[in-house]
Amino acid sequence: xxxxxxxxxxxxxxxxxxxxxxxxxxxxxxxxxxxxxxxxxxxxxxxxxxxxxxxxxxxxxxxxxxxxxxxxxxxxxxxxxxxxxxxxxxxxxxxxxxxxxxxxxxxxxxxxxxxxxxxxxxxxxxxxxxxxxx
Numbered sequence: 001x002x003x004x005x006x007x008x009x010x011x012x013x014x015x016x017x018x019x020x021x022x023x024x025x026x027x028x029x030x031x032x033x034x035x036x037x038x039x040x041x042x043x044x045x046x047x048x049x050x051x052x053x054x055x056x057x058x059x060x061x062x063x064x065x066x067x068x069x070x071x072x073x074x075x076x077x078x079x080x081x082x083x084x085x086x087x088x089x090x091x092x093x094x095x096x097x098x099x100x101x102x103x104x105x106x107x108x109x110x111x112x113x114x115x116x117x118x119x120x121x122x123x124x125x126x127x128x129x130x131x132x133x134x
Contacts, residue, residue: 007044015085019044025110028054030130031080032072040080043069046111047083047130050103054081054090054130057107062120070126081130089134095127103127 011019011029020027028047031040045056058070073079073092081090095103104127108114118125 004044008042011044011082012042016083020084022046028056029080029082030056030069030073031082032069033076033078035072035075041069041072042080043067045069046107048106048110050106050129052132054083054132055095055103055107056128056130057104057111057114058126058128059114059117062117062125064121064123066123066126070128073128078133079130081132088132090130090132093129093131095129099129100127103129 007019007022007027008029011027022044025046026048027044029042030045031042033039034041047054047056049055058067060067074094077092079090079092081088104114107127114125
């Protein structure tokens, strides 16, 4: 099972042949710019398609704090995305209160642990929409 930096490396090296299909779900690579360092950070994240967009969840396993990648994209929503061999720029935004319930259900069907993660924290876990820009 791939995790962390090894997951990112194998995914990039194989255009997702290794790493896209993970633990009975699908994974993309999200690259954000560090809000303090300015350095690029790439994170493997479970995703689903919603129309032309990609949807991810800032769960951090139900931790009380948001994941760093989420804080980074809040500071700079222009991100890089890789899905299999397709690498593109996207604009990230947090799902609105109106669209979140539908997107949450979509993601919880993909990864049922999201519902459990939400019970572990008082923060509303953000759902993020990635809109392709190129």
